[in-house]
Amino acid sequence: MLTLVLPNLMERLHLPRPVGYILAGVLLGPNVLAILNPDGKVVSFFSELGKLLLMFFAGFEVNIAQFQRARNKAMTFGVLTFACPFIFAIGLAAAMGYSGNACAVIGSILASHTLLGLPIVKDRGLMNLEATVVTVGATLLTDMLSIFVLAICVPIHVRGFEPVGVLKTITWLAIYVPGIVIGLSWLVERLLRVFGTSRVSSALIMLLVMAASAQAAEWIGMEGIIGAFLAGVSLKRAFGEFRSDDALEIMSHALFIPVFFITAGFLVDFKIFFGTLSHQPLLVLGVLAALFGGKWLAAEAAGRLFGYGRQDRDLMFSLTVPQVAATLAVALVAYSTMNAAKERLIDQAMLNATVVLVIVSSLVGLILTQRAARPVKQEPARAATEGAVLADAPPKAE
Numbered sequence: 296m297l298t299l300v301l302p303n304l305m306e307r308l309h310l311p312r313p314v315g316y317i318l319a320g321v322l323l324g325p326n327v328l329a330i331l332n333p334d335g336k337v338v339s340f341f342s343e344l345g346k347l348l349l350m351f352f353a354g355f356e357v358n359i360a361q362f363q364r365a366r367n368k369a370m371t372f373g374v375l376t377f378a379c380p381f382i383f384a385i386g387l388a389a390a391m392g393y394s395g396n397a398c399a400v401i402g403s404i405l406a407s408h409t410l411l412g413l414p415i416v417k418d419r420g421l422m423n424l425e426a427t428v429v430t431v432g433a434t435l436l437t438d439m440l441s442i443f444v445l446a447i448c449v450p451i452h453v454r455g456f457e458p459v460g461v462l463k464t465i466t467w468l469a470i471y472v473p474g475i476v477i478g479l480s481w482l483v484e485r486l487l488r489v490f491g492t493s494r495v496s497s498a499l500i501m502l503l504v505m506a507a508s509a510q511a512a513e514w515i516g517m518e519g520i521i522g523a524f525l526a527g528v529s530l531k532r533a534f535g536e537f538r539s540d541d542a543l544e545i546m547s548h549a550l551f552i553p554v555f556f557i558t559a560g561f562l563v564d565f566k567i568f569f570g571t572l573s574h575q576p577l578l579v580l581g582v583l584a585a586l587f588g589g590k591w592l593a594a595e596a597a598g599r600l601f602g603y604g605r606q607d608r609d610l611m612f613s614l615t616v617p618q619v620a621a622t623l624a625v626a627l628v629a630y631s632t633m634n635a636a637k638e639r640l641i642d643q644a645m646l647n648a649t650v651v652l653v654i655v656s657s658l659v660g661l662i663l664t665q666r667a668a669r670p671v672k673q674e675p676a677r678a679a680t681e682g683a684v685l686a687d688a689p690p691k692a693e
Contacts, residue, residue, distance in 0.1 A: 320560020345555030354527020369432025380589025407441035407621035412664030483533035616660030
């Protein structure tokens with residue numbers, strides 16, 4: 296009942312629906328009512344599938360022709376929105392006394408982002424906006440770089456620096472990314488010719504490709520969300536403008552993706568939350584400042600470089616604020632990694648600060664996206680990109 300009432304209540308309060316799902320997770324999770332079991336097989340499966348589907352549809356919604364025109368901008372913004380919080384976080388961690396290896400991991404924790412606000416952008420009809428396309432494309436790079444840093448730092452912490460291991464990771468990336476984006480598009484086109492484009496066939500192909508891409512990413516030491524996003528992009532190349540199965544998307548946004556938001560609410564442990572705030576206030580405030588300052592600086596710098604207006608820059612900033620999927624993946628792996636001396640790569644204090652970061656950034660990011668998307672929608676002429684104007688944009692008055 297809460298999962299129905301709270302999202303609708305959030306809409307009445309002019310807040311994003313995902314905020315309601317997160318609050319429902321807080322109330323239903325182990326730290327309040329304990330109605331839902333975070334370790335339950337069904338909840339875990341739905342949550343993992345929802346996380347993959349969220350990234351998959353993010354890739355599938357990309358306008359390929361527009362992305363091709365904006366790919367250089369996406370790469371530029373991806374580097375900036377990774378590097379700015381990464382550098383700020385390294386400085387913070389070094390000041391707090393962490394080792395160089397731990398500093399790099401902490402930087403990677405803050406550098407990635409999760410597109411929690413994408414459903415809001417889609418509801419506003421802004422998926423074809425160049426600022427959105429650039430931000431979605433930048434997400435791929437930030438998440439890959441974040442996992443890449445972790446993949447380098449973990450073996451260094453456990454066994455020491457190994458140049459061969461670093462070279463192996465780089466080689467796999469160079470093979471994997473074009474292999475998925477180009478190779479899967481070729482494969483899916485042939486599968487569609489063989490099995491047809493019926494709703495059942497296309498839905499099964501989508502799920503199969505997404506699962507295979509995510510699994511392949513994990514085999515080479517990357518996070519599954521990278522594979523899911525690339526699978527969405529490759530399928531978009533194969534399907535073109537053909538919408539394969541609206542029923543699958545409806546089910547995803549009605550069940551699987553909300554469960555992912557709900558499980559994010561499970562992370563809220565009030566003892567940890569308030570304990571970390573009271574005992575490590577400088578760490579928590581520093582982490583939040585590094586994130587918000589770094590993401591804002593990147594969006595401002597890239598937006599001004601590309602000639603974007605205030606609304607577009609605000610939208611880029613708000614979409615890159617939430618820290619959930621890759622952030623939690625990096626933090627949890629780093630915390631569980633111990634060397635021969637039983638020393639963790641990051642300590643409990645940083646893990647707790649990360650939990651606070653996830654909660655605050657998710658809620659604030661969604662609220663900011665809701666506000667940023669509204670004025671852009673009211674000025675549809677801003678959706679014009681490189682001479683292409685949206686079909687539904689009314690002409691400006693002279």
